[in-house]
Amino acid sequence: MDILQPTMVFCFSSTQKPMSIVQFRRPRDLRSRSGIAVVPQNITHQLFDEIPLWDTFAWNNLIQTHLSNGDFRYVLSTYGQMLLRGVRPDRHTLPRVVSATRLLGDLSIGKQVHGQALKLGFSSDQYAITALIEMYGHLDSVDMAKLIFDKSPHHNLVSWTLLARLYIVQGKPSLALDLFHRMVDVGVLVDPVALATATSACGLLKSLQQGKLVHEIARRCGLEYDVLVSNSLLKMYIDCDSLKDARFVFDQMPSKDVISWTLVIRSYVRIGGFNEGLKLFRQMNLDGMKPDSLSIASILPACGRIASHKQGQEIHGYMLRNGIYSNLKVKNALMDMYVKSGAITCSSNIFAELNEKDVISWTVMIMGYSLHGRGKLGVELFHQMEKNSKTQLDDTTYAAILHACGTARMVDEGKFYFNRIRSPTMAHCALMVSLLARAGLFDEAMVFIEEHKIGKHAEVQRKLLEGCRIHRQYALGKRVVEQLCNLEPLNAENYVLLSNWYAGCGKWHMVDKLRETIRDMGLKPRKAYSWIVFRNKVHVFGTGDVSHPRSGRIYSELQRFMEEMRVQMVEPIWDFRLHDVDEERECIQTGHSELLAISFGLISSQDGPVRVTKNLRICHGSHEFAKFISKMSRREIILKDPNTFHHFSDGFCSCDDY
DNA sequence: ATAGGGTTAG
Incomplete structure (x- = not known):
């Protein structure tokens, strides 16, 4: 031609x-x-x-x-x-x-x-x-x-940089870096773009040493504080998992732009520093930097993780007021924030209004319904997804559907989907064990564990234990706990489980012995906390906590419910055999942290749901008590624990006592 | 001419 x-x-x-x-x-x-x-x-x-x-x-x-x-x-x-x-x-x-x-x-x-x-x-x-x-x-x-x-x-600066960039795109960052150093050696004067390219190569290589070398070159050229260069250095240190260096660069920057803030906020959120992330987000606003859709998508997961419904909602409101363009990524992040902070209806509203959905949108909602105890809805959504769109499913989507089948106790569907996964991961297998154990199919669960050779994974044993707890399989439960102690001898929680098991049978000498073991090994069992947000303040309660200013009223309110329960001949439940918090076993029921937080929520507001989060699993007794409180007070109580959301309403819980 | 930031993972 x-x-x-x-x-x-x-x-x-x-x-x-x-x-x-x-x-x-x-x-x-x-x-x-x-x-x-x-x-x-x-x-x-x-x-x-x-x-x-x-x-x-x-x-x-x-x-x-x-x-x-x-x-x-x-x-x-x-x-x-x-x-x-x-x-x-x-x-x-x-x-x-x-x-x-x-x-x-x-x-x-x-x-x-x-x-x-x-x-x-x-x-x-x-x-x-x-x-x-x-x-x-x-x-x-x-x-x-x-x-x-x-x-x-x-060769000029741009052709050097272009070629280096091509190597990076091809997944050969070390060649890009070689090229950069050769360029410096032959005396080409570098510019911010060349430095940014070399820095990103170091990040891809995860080489802190190489990164610091490029940083030094930037310093020598007097370009260290160029905003493009600083941001690339920031990203490089984050990619190399050195938040310390990243923070140092950030704090030194004479002028930060919205990208600098987003980078550092996201890096805190990613390692679980949710409060630090939120603090920085606020600081960014105070400094007069307007957040855009990308910075908002970075902070929303933090709001979800600390279940701060209020803060997430405020950010959502800010976006609407300021007309911040929200694309699918932001909407997915918003949906997930609402799911994780207990407002599943808000997420399903956003979901219903989406005119395009990607695999993440569907996954967030399937998982969301499941976490809120509505597994069947999650499974239905999965069907809808397969019918309506040609979305390419990934491991996470399959994890979500298996989770939903588990919540809905749909064993056959779960097996069907598991068999569709081309190469199941450990997480998928653990979810299958959970599904079988929750359905009470312990023999089948054991065969599955045997077949897939996954018995050595503590994650799997814990799923099995979950089933034992639900179906009161105490003999099997004890064997699982002992197995866990062998697999993770340094995890205090396992000894707490064992200790609670012995306490349940009145074998107090074993309880004492285990307590000594824990102490001698220098292990510290985690303490239970529950918190509730009231008037933009987080109120935290520990087990048996009396430090809150309204403590008297909090306890008397619980006492009132307790007496009412006795009148109605509802027996409090004292079964801590497979519970993983031991301080709660020794505390009166009304001293459990989640109940203190619920009580505070009830006395400090007149209507609307009471939203409480607990860092450890809710015990059986508190679960029953919360059901009763929801009925007597005619209030909805939404309690988040590490596994699920419990929506207590009119004496029932969304988890169906699972 | 070459360029730095975002969403699920129970």
């Missing part, structure tokens, strides 16, 4: 309109006399006739306009006309035409243009070379790009 053939270059699609040539528009040219819009070719032809043949500048201008409008085929057709009419392309023409072939993804035309560049004598032009490097790099290979680079008479 020859690019000079007009048939080849005039390949307009009928739907495309020549919007881009508006600057050459003359009223009488645009419409034919009959008033019918003329076809693009005609307009273009007429326009070509208007451009003087000697005026290369005007032709370049037209090419540039097409290029920036994304009309790459017009670039080629204009270029074709130039050649056809004998207009001489200059050094401004070829780079743009080469870029157009790259963006079109057409290597063969690109090669033809390259040939013409050689013929016309532009092969050593800096701009033509960079365009060619990029074209070959994207459409052919990095090796081909390297060849152009090597053959070019002189």
